[in-house]
Amino acid sequence: MSDDSSSSWSDRLLGGFRKTSDRLSENIAPVGNARLDDATLDEIEDALIMSDLGPEAAGRVREALREQRFGNEITERQLREAVAEEIAAILRPVAKPLEVTAFPRPQVILVIGVNGSGKTTTIAKLAHLFMEDDYEVMLAAGDTFRAAAIGQLQTWADRVGVPLVRGPEGGDPASIVFDAVKRGTEEGTDALIVDTAGRLQNKRELMDELAKIRKVLGRLNPEAPHDVVLVLDATNGQNALSQIDVFKEVAGVTGLIMTKLDGTARGGVLVAAAQKYGLPIHAIGVGEQMDDLRPFDPDLVARVIAGVA
């Protein structure tokens, strides 16, 4: 990666966390250069909560600061560094790239998330990433609810250069997935990435549909699906957390990808999610192009949030 592109990508990442880090800066500045007593710790905890980091993560950072530095004078810089370290400690255990390890192949990756979260784009980005690592990739259009979704996935499949298994609008997603696994097995596919419908408003239907996909997959390979990746839109802030709750219940989420961390996102919610659910964060989306999926770097993200990057 050239210097230019790496600096522009961290600039974009700064964008995605700007609301969080600005809010934190505003609230932390008056607290810095003071003795770390209970009142100061309260203010720090409030500042973290107001920055979308959530009460659990905020409480954890507060506790760590209290244990390590209670009664000490602390400069604003030291405070920021300490906050960055604690946020990184929350994020490090969940940073886990999506790896193609399944045997027998293909590894079946269900991608779920509400419409508009960036699901289709993320599927294309993942496909591109795997192809760069020389894996054979195939896509399956399991969102048959809307013709536009199938068309959009086809456009991305063509652009990335991977085959797409698709059926008619309103077709049975489970049978498409069945066909895709069979074809993928015959063709030596390493990773089969499956788009699914994002109808959260109809939980029952979505749950039935996913259960049927699982059942069909299980007949071909009891280990499949190997991954159930939930795509979250970072601009949704705290709403992302309620989406995790619901999708965990309906779909059994195994990992997260957060998108749109290049815009005016409320990126701090990533920390709240990490602390609350402990689900692996596989990658983050920082743009609309196929190479805009980045590894999740917990230390960089923590430093960006704390304003010391």
Ligand SMILES: Nc1nc2c(ncn2[C@@H]2O[C@H](COP(=O)(O)OP(=O)(O)OP(=O)(O)O)[C@@H](O)[C@H]2O)c(=O)[nH]1
């Ligand atoms: N800025 C930015 N935009 C993104 C990112 N990921 C996706 N988008 C945009 O978000 C919009 C929705 O993305 P899609 O991939 O179509 O989302 P979807 O969840 O498949 O939504 P439906 O097509 O409605 O099912 C598109 O305009 C994408 O270009 C990202 O990381 N950053």
